[in-house]
Structure formats: C-alpha cells, structure tokens
C-alpha cells in the first residue's frame with residue numbers, strides 16, 4: 616500500500632531514513648556553565664526532507680542558530696542524536712565532523728566570509744581547491760550563469776556589491792554539490808532587491824538541482840520562499856507550515872506567544 620501525504624511532505628514514518636538530508640532527534644544543547652548556563656536546545660527534534668527548502672524561524676534566542684550549528688556538526692550536543700543522511704554525527708570525532716562538513720555540506724552566512732585577496736572565481740572554487748580538487752567545468756559554468764556572475768569573476772570582494780558578494784558566497788556553498796546547504800540569515804546584509812534575487816536563486820536551486828537547503832531567517836517574506844517553515848520556541852520545534860506565504864508565517868509567529876504544541880517534527 617502506498618503511504619499518502621496531504622501536502623507532499625514525507626509521511627511521519629518514512630520507509631528509509633535516506634529521505635531526510637538531516638535529522639535532529641531530541642537534541643539538548645547547553646551553552647555556558649553553572650549559573651550562566653543557557654539551555655539553547657531543550658529536546659529539539661526536526662527532520663529536513665531531501666531536495667526541499669526548509670526555513671527555520673522563531674523568536675530571538677529561541678535556538679535557531681544553535682539548531683543549525685548542531686545539524687551541521689559545527690557544535691557538539693549534550694544529548695540526543697544528529698544525523699546527516701545516515702551518518703550519526705554524535706558518533707564522529709571532531710576531525711571526522713570537519714571532513715564531513717567539507718565534503719557533504721555547504722554554508723552561507725550573513726557575513727559573506729569571502730577571502731579578500733582572492734577573485735570571485737577563486738572564492739567560488741575555494742572548497743574544492745582546499746580539498747585538492749578541481750570544479751566540474753560544466754557545473755561551474757551553470758552556477759556562474761545562474762548567479763549572473765560572469766562579468767565579475769576576476770573581481771575581488773572589495774570590488775563587488777553586497778549582493779554580488781553574497782552570490783559569490785552562494786556559488787562557493789554550491790560548487791562542490793553538497794548534500795545540504797545551510798544558510799543563516801543570508802539576506803541580512805542585503806537590500807530587499809538583492810535579497811529577493813538571492814532567495815529566488817535558493818528556491819530555484821531546490822527545484823532545478825534538487826538541492827536541499829536549510830535557512831534561518833527572521834523575515835516572513837524570506838521564509839515564504841521556502842517549501843516549509845519550522846518554528847522554534849524555547850529550544851524546541853513547536854510548529855511547522857507547508858507552502859508558506861508571508862501572511863501565514865506571520866500568523867504562526869503571532870501564535871508562538873500562545874501555549875506550545877510540543878510535537879516533534881518527523882522524529
């Protein structure tokens with residue numbers, strides 16, 4: 616019998632774990648110690664479906680960045696499990712996590728983090744250069760074309776606008792064809808037009824290339840580019856929304872002030 620879903624999401628009991636690019640299961644993460652300790656994640660569970668664009672929202676301090684850092688293996692966790700594909704990050708050493716990030720994940724941050732002395736082309740190719748590999752020329756050409764960076768490839772970051780720099784950062788995140796791209800407030804330093812162009816690209820990368828993307832954002836308009844939004848409050852996923860619009864996202868955010876639902880998503 617076929618498992619049916621009402622909204623195109625994977626059913627809650629998937630046949631295999633590989634339909635999820637990443638999963639957090641009952642994750643607890645505390646920052647600091649003693650009296651200063653903050654329980655940033657308090658039993659957070661979330662499943663990131665492969666080939667979809669997921670936005671993570673929630674009030675300031677709700678644990679969004681901590682969740683993404685945990686999913687990406689940038690930070691260890693106190694308890695629970697984090698899986699990238701079928702790999703349990705909690706079973707890996709620090710070095711193995713670093714390798715996994717390099718080989719399987721891509722990152723776009725609010726601060727573009729480009730290397731000032733390298734050209735746009737060199738910045739895009741950097742993850743592969745560091746791994747001693749060369750970019751696939753056809754894929755690189757397609758990326759540069761879609762990102763509209765052709766005429767700027769020889770420029771250094773200081774010679775590029777903020778929007779162009781962020782597009783270089785997106786090219787760098789995608790050049791190695793990672794399983795999963797994490798974007799933390801990627802439009803935070805862009806004007807609304809450059810931000811919209813970047814979000815359209817991230818959405819199109821999902822639809823055209825089957826890229827899996829997880830984006831943290833405060834902005835309901837940005838979240839509306841995603842296929843699905845998950846909402847964090849007090850270190851837990853408390854709600855989710857498929858096929859969001861800015862209006863439905865705003866309405867859900869307003870509801871976060873009401874008693875929480877406490878249903879883990881997809882775990």
Ligand SMILES: Nc1ncnc2c1ncn2[C@@H]1O[C@H](COP(=O)(O)OP(=O)(O)OP(=O)(O)O)[C@@H](O)[C@H]1O
Nearest residue numbers: 646647653655673674675676677678679680681682
């Ligand atoms: N390195 C740290 N040391 C101590 N506390 C931290 C640290 N990082 C985060 N926190 C605390 O953990 C909680 C969750 O932080 P986190 O940055 O994950 O939230 P967020 O939802 O991403 O917030 P924002 O929307 O403001 O960026 C907050 O209370 C924050 O103050």
